[in-house]
Amino acid sequence: MAGNSQMPKTAKSRAGLQPRFGRKQAGNGRSQGDVMDDEIALDALAGHAGYAVRRFQIWIFQDFIRTLGAVDIRPTQYSVLTVIGANPGLSQMAVAKRLGIERARLVHLLDSLEQRELVSRLRSATDRRSHALHLTARGRTALAQFRRLAAEHERHVAEKIGKENRERLLQILSAFT
Amino acid sequence: MAGNSQMPKTAKSRAGLQPRFGRKQAGNGRSQGDVMDDEIALDALAGHAGYAVRRFQIWIFQDFIRTLGAVDIRPTQYSVLTVIGANPGLSQMAVAKRLGIERARLVHLLDSLEQRELVSRLRSATDRRSHALHLTARGRTALAQFRRLAAEHERHVAEKIGKENRERLLQILSAFT
DNA sequence: CAACAATTGTTGTCGTCAACAACAATCTTC
DNA sequence: GAAGATTGTTGTTGACGACAACAATTGTTG
Numbered sequence: 001m002a003g004n005s006q007m008p009k010t011a012k013s014r015a016g017l018q019p020r021f022g023r024k025q026a027g028n029g030r031s032q033g034d035v036m037d038d039e040i041a042l043d044a045l046a047g048h049a050g051y052a053v054r055r056f057q058i059w060i061f062q063d064f065i066r067t068l069g070a071v072d073i074r075p076t077q078y079s080v081l082t083v084i085g086a087n088p089g090l091s092q093m094a095v096a097k098r099l100g101i102e103r104a105r106l107v108h109l110l111d112s113l114e115q116r117e118l119v120s121r122l123r124s125a126t127d128r129r130s131h132a133l134h135l136t137a138r139g140r141t142a143l144a145q146f147r148r149l150a151a152e153h154e155r156h157v158a159e160k161i162g163k164e165n166r167e168r169l170l171q172i173l174s175a176f177t
Numbered sequence: 178m179a180g181n182s183q184m185p186k187t188a189k190s191r192a193g194l195q196p197r198f199g200r201k202q203a204g205n206g207r208s209q210g211d212v213m214d215d216e217i218a219l220d221a222l223a224g225h226a227g228y229a230v231r232r233f234q235i236w237i238f239q240d241f242i243r244t245l246g247a248v249d250i251r252p253t254q255y256s257v258l259t260v261i262g263a264n265p266g267l268s269q270m271a272v273a274k275r276l277g278i279e280r281a282r283l284v285h286l287l288d289s290l291e292q293r294e295l296v297s298r299l300r301s302a303t304d305r306r307s308h309a310l311h312l313t314a315r316g317r318t319a320l321a322q323f324r325r326l327a328a329e330h331e332r333h334v335a336e337k338i339g340k341e342n343r344e345r346l347l348q349i350l351s352a353f354t
Numbered sequence: 355c356a357a358c359a360a361t362t363g364t365t366g367t368c369g370t371c372a373a374c375a376a377c378a379a380t381c382t383t384c
Numbered sequence: 385g386a387a388g389a390t391t392g393t394t395g396t397t398g399a400c401g402a403c404a405a406c407a408a409t410t411g412t413t414g
Contacts, residue, residue, distance in 0.1 A: 040275045042354060043263035044324055045256055049334045049343055050237045052350035054252070055277065057234045058401095059353060060227045075231070076371090079222055086220035093391060098217045100232065102372065107393060129380045129391040147221055157226050165349045166226055172342045173229035176236060177219060235372095251399085270362060279401065284364060306362040306409045 060157060067153040073146050076101070080109055081143050084119060084133045091130040092121075118142055237334060244330040250323050253278070257286055258320050261296060261310045268307040269298075295319055 045051050064075050073081075079099055084090060092110065096103040110133070113119040118139035121131040135143065158166045222228050241252050250258075256276055261267060269287065273280040287310070290296040295316035298308040312320065335343045 040260065040267065040271065041263040042275075043259050044327070045259045046351075046354050047347070048327065048331060049346055050234070050241055050252060050330075051256060052347055052354050053230060053234045053237060055353040056350045057227070057230045058277070060230060064227055074370090075227055079228060082220050082222045083217065086218040090217065091391075094217065098219075100235070102374090103392070104374085104394080105371070127381070127391080131392075150221065150225065153227075154225060161349055161352070168345060169226055169349055170224065170229055172338055172346055173233045175338070176232040177223050177229050253400085268362075279403090280363070281365080281403085282400070304362080304410070308363075 059160070063156050063160075064150070064153050067156065068146060068149045071142070071146060071149065073149075076109060077113060078146055078150060080106070080113065081118060081135065081139065081146065085135050085140065085143050088134050089132045091124065091127075092133065093130065095133060113139075236337070240333050240337075241327070241330050244333065245323060245326045248319070248323060248326065250326075253286060254290060255323055255327060257283070257290065258295060258312065258316065258323065262312050262317065262320050265311050266309045268301065268304075269310065270307065272310060290316075 042051075061075055064078075068074070068078070076099075080095060080101075083095055083098055087094075090098075092103055092106050095101070096106045101109070110119060110121065114121060117136050120134050120136050122134060124130045124132045154166075161169070219228075238252055241255075245251070245255070253276075257272060257278075260272055260275055264271075267275075269280055269283050272278070273283045278286070287296060287298065291298060294313050297311050297313050297316075299311060301307045301309045331343075338346070
């Protein structure tokens with residue numbers, strides 16, 4: 001869950017969903033389908049939380065990916081690093097459960113993170129089935145940088161919906177974290 | 178955008194993300210990774226809007242899929258039907274742009290919807306490149322039922338986060354619809 | 355009006371992600 | 385110790401977004 005979100009690899013420049021005006025001044029006779037975007041009624045959709053949340057989530061992930069683009073870290077990777085950083089020694093199962101990621105999926109995520117030498121899988125002394133996850137030294141310093149960029153992303157969010165709204169949002173959704 | 182969201186085909190019964198207690202009373206000596214979920218710190222993640230939004234979006238889509246499971250309608254399909262129903266005669270381009278779906282993706286969505294005889298693609302009289310999208314009679318009555326189920330889903334959302342919070346959320350995110 | 359550019363629907367490819375299923379190695383439990 | 389559960393792993397399926405290319409059909413412009 002923390003993961004998902006199929007974002008564009010190439011972050012789109014057009015950040016937004018701002019209403020677009022203009023485009024062919026609304027003439028008299030408009031044929032089928034020839035309607036300006038803004039005029040297209042959403043109908044019941046406008047009252048659906050899921051629709052709004054979905055579009056917001058897309059925007060926010062795109063901005064995250066763009067903002068952390070230079071360091072090539074996606075939201076899921078960031079969430080994994082953060083949890084491991086805050087809880088060294090966790091098993092893959094524990095991380096997966098905490099973040100709502102499938103353990104099958106976490107395998108690949110960790111493969112990549114381990115290849116980049118940000119995370120290391122140590123064999124657990126007490127349970128030889130499981131791995132104890134740790135950040136490498138490199139991972140720790142890298143995460144510090146990621147955090148700064150993530151904070152910048154969070155400022156973008158605040159700019160987009162308003163500082164107070166962002167906090168209200170976090171409060172409303174606190175049960176889901 | 179309206180689309181995306183890879184949901185489980187088989188809606189999970191456990192709706193939630195409620196904190197789970199218990200599981201092996203926290204003994205004294207806990208080894209690596211042997212930590213109760215609730216104790217695992219999220220650290221910076223807790224302050225990230227994207228993380229909360231993502232988990233909420235997953236919950237909400239799962240509930241939508243489960244609630245509309247009997248009629249086999251997913252969020253994206255519902256959004257397409259709603260927009261076509263509210264704006265008969267729209268071209269595929271117009272629908273795609275309005276919902277933020279790729280037109281390539283909409284092709285498949287409409288193929289499925291047309292096969293189920295909920296939507297029909299009529300050749301536009303004015304632009305022979307494009308299709309004028311309409312709901313079939315069957316589609317209109319079906320959509321009415323979908324709407325009732327979607328309203329039920331929306332009530333689940335209200336139960337989950339609170340009636341007032343849901344409305345506050347819709348207001349905060351209104352710019353994204 | 356004819357050449358060129360843009361749009362529309364379509365097909366296909368690639369990459370991300372969630373859900374499952376199966377498996378070997380390793381605990382746990384009875 | 386045998387049966388059952390858990391952990392990490394691999395592989396498959398399906399929804400989805402991004403892209404690229406294409407034919408058919410406008411539009412635009414010299």
